[in-house]
Amino acid sequence: MLELFRELFALPPGASSFADGIDWLHLFVIGTTLLGVSVITFLALVFIVRYRQRPGDHSTPVVRVSGGREAALVLGTLALFLLWWVIGYRQYLTMRVRPEGADAVYVTAKQWMWKFSHGQGQIENNVLTVAVGRPVELIMISRDVIHSFYVPAMRVKQDVLPGRYVSVWFRPVKAGTYPIYCAEYCGILHSGMLGEVRVLSGTEYRHWQEDATRARPLAELGREAAVKHACFSCHTVDGQRHIGPTWSKLYGSEVALSNGQHVVADAAYLTESMMDPAAQVVLGYAPVMPTYLGSLDASETGAIVEYIRSLQDAPATPSVRLPEVQVVPPTSASSTIPGAP
Ligand code: CUA
Numbered sequence: 001m002l003e004l005f006r007e008l009f010a011l012p013p014g015a016s017s018f019a020d021g022i023d024w025l026h027l028f029v030i031g032t033t034l035l036g037v038s039v040i041t042f043l044a045l046v047f048i049v050r051y052r053q054r055p056g057d058h059s060t061p062v063v064r065v066s067g068g069r070e071a072a073l074v075l076g077t078l079a080l081f082l083l084w085w086v087i088g089y090r091q092y093l094t095m096r097v098r099p100e101g102a103d104a105v106y107v108t109a110k111q112w113m114w115k116f117s118h119g120q121g122q123i124e125n126n127v128l129t130v131a132v133g134r135p136v137e138l139i140m141i142s143r144d145v146i147h148s149f150y151v152p153a154m155r156v157k158q159d160v161l162p163g164r165y166v167s168v169w170f171r172p173v174k175a176g177t178y179p180i181y182c183a184e185y186c187g188i189l190h191s192g193m194l195g196e197v198r199v200l201s202g203t204e205y206r207h208w209q210e211d212a213t214r215a216r217p218l219a220e221l222g223r224e225a226a227v228k229h230a231c232f233s234c235h236t237v238d239g240q241r242h243i244g245p246t247w248s249k250l251y252g253s254e255v256a257l258s259n260g261q262h263v264v265a266d267a268a269y270l271t272e273s274m275m276d277p278a279a280q281v282v283l284g285y286a287p288v289m290p291t292y293l294g295s296l297d298a299s300e301t302g303a304i305v306e307y308i309r310s311l312q313d314a315p316a317t318p319s320v321r322l323p324e325v326q327v328v329p330p331t332s333a334s335s336t337i338p339g340a341p
Helices: 002-008 018-050 065-097 204-213 218-228 267-275 298-310
Strands: 103-110 113-118 123-125 127-131 136-142 147-151 156-160 168-169 176-182 196-202 255-256 260-264
Touching: 002 018, 018 065, 103 127, 103 147, 113 127, 123 127, 123 218, 127 204, 136 147, 136 156, 156 168, 196 204, 218 298, 267 298
Parallel strands: 103 136, 127 196
Antiparallel strands: 103 113, 113 123, 136 168, 147 156, 147 176, 176 196, 255 260
16 A cells, blocks of 8 residues: 555655655545545535526525534644644654664765765775664764755755754665655755765675775775865866866876976876975866875775776766866966965
8 A cells, every 4th residue: 555655656765764654644634635636626616506607597596604613614624734743743753752772973064975884994985884673773964054954755854054953764675776865955066976875784784894894995095085185176086077186087097288388197297286286287187286295195095096096997977067267377476376476
């Protein structure tokens, strides 16, 4: 019945313990209002025919309803609304009160990604791994603007605010992967602020916990370092030019420089570009990149190079079109680092 309802109204699958209750209430409200609309429409049509103006009769028919019937109608409708409210309020309470023993996951939202830090130390970007049957509490904060954590399959939606922790919890009941959306407009890549909840069975989850404590691929650490140092504010990984050149297929390619020379973008060139960006500026770009000397440590620099190397055969299909970037012609004045005295 519920499955048919979800199919009929294109509702997301129900993957948390909340889903059935919410969908039953939804079905109840929609069913009752649909029935009400049908009855009222039918009666209106009957009355239009029955009380139509007949030839020669110019009097206005007066309908008198007994006080008792009127009270029953008003109180009956009110009782129905109150019933919905009571059911909804009880569900709301369940959703707001975290159960004992829920796994805590700290969520950081920022333009434009979700970062999940598990209590056991695992860190995930845009993927939240949880286990079937284990309640999980998300303690969330934003690093910049207001975002909204939305997982339709879990029937969970919560605004995530800068400077204030908010929390939600849910208990997954079905293994699978379910999309996470951002449901609050938060800037140009808002619609790309996607992720997924990965619900594993008990044994798979234990394996994941064991694996996650082992070493992680360097490229992945590099991606994280790039996120941390806001490299993606200027560089894309999908082939589009932005304030700086794209990282897609950059490694090993031949790069034309503004001084007319050509270099191969190898590890040495990439490292120099991070530490001394003004030394070799790519043709067609303004020399606006600040130096990362001193702010990127050696392991982060290596990891970022490794990450760029991993993008050699990344599909260069842009998911989002970026706005045109005004390219400032290089002059002696603009070759200084912005913000420097
Ligand atoms: Cu984050 Cu929209």
